[in-house]
Amino acid sequence: MQTSITGLPDLTNKRFVVLGIQGSGKSVLVKYILKSYKHSIVYDVLREHQGLDRYFVERRQVVKHNEDDPAIIELNNFVNQVVIGSGQIRLFVLEEANRYCPPKPTPLPSSILDLNDFNRHDKIAWGAVARRPSQLNTDLIDLAHYLFLFELPGKHDRDYLSDIIDGLGEAVRDLPPYHFIIVEHNRKFQTHKPIPFLLGG
Ligand SMILES: Nc1ncnc2c1ncn2[C@@H]1O[C@H](COP(=O)(O)OP(=O)(O)OP(=O)(O)O)[C@@H](O)[C@H]1O
Numbered sequence: 709m710q711t712s713i714t715g716l717p718d719l720t721n722k723r724f725v726v727l728g729i730q731g732s733g734k735s736v737l738v739k740y741i742l743k744s745y746k747h748s749i750v751y752d753v754l755r756e757h758q759g760l761d762r763y764f765v766e767r768r769q770v771v772k773h774n775e776d777d778p779a780i781i782e783l784n785n786f787v788n789q790v791v792i793g794s795g796q797i798r799l800f801v802l803e804e805a806n807r808y809c810p811p812k813p814t815p816l817p818s819s820i821l822d823l824n825d826f827n828r829h830d831k832i833a834w835g836a837v838a839r840r841p842s843q844l845n846t847d848l849i850d851l852a853h854y855l856f857l858f859e860l861p862g863k864h865d866r867d868y869l870s871d872i873i874d875g876l877g878e879a880v881r882d883l884p885p886y887h888f889i890i891v892e893h894n895r896k897f898q899t900h901k902p903i904p905f906l907l908g909g
């Protein structure tokens with residue numbers, strides 16, 4: 709794994725997913741990542757990312773989960789026009805991704821499908837943030853180059869992870885506060901110490 713000074717992988721042109729319960733440290737890591745890459749932007753659903761390039765979401769609630777839903781239209785417009793369309797963005801993070809990309813059979817928003825294609829062709833790194841793996845479309849998890857896993861106390865979530873990789877659920881169970889596990893696409897994983905809070909927060 710190619711790593712930066714902090715031991716984080718190089719996310720250039722990569723897809724990643726950040727998972728963990730409320731308050732486990734996801735947004736602190738996301739802030740650190742956003743600050744580390746030029747031309748990055750976050751879809752800031754809960755307004756957690758003051759001081760960074762971010763999009764203020766007008767409609768937080770997704771009701772119908774189809775392309776007519778105003779919240780999905782808003783996301784699609786932003787991703788198509790700014791993230792992909794501007795040609796400027798090199799890293800995009802979707803916070804609260806479970807609201808927009810819940811498990812199948814709900815289809816992924818069309819812009820997210822496009823992003824997965826454009827990510828390969830146009831060199832846009834992008835990450836999805838959610839609390840629980842079972843609340844997120846499995847394609848995002850299966851296609852991710854990297855998973856960043858914080859505390860997940862639920863047995864159901866840990867069983868889900870152990871189904872993907874032997875021993876992963878147990879490793880997540882044993883994580884100290886704010887520590888996280890980085891899973892590579894080749895299924896290797898390692899525990900990472902907390903992001904220095906002043907850098908991330
Ligand atoms: N690496 C860290 N070192 C020290 N404290 C941390 C660290 N990461 C998070 N914290 C503490 O935990 C709080 C919550 O972290 P964060 O906002 O990243 O949680 P989250 O996982 O994004 O939660 P949510 O699901 O509610 O968005 C921070 O405000 C900070 O007080």
Ligand SMILES: [Mg+2]
Nearest residue numbers: 734735736756
């Ligand atoms: Mg958060």
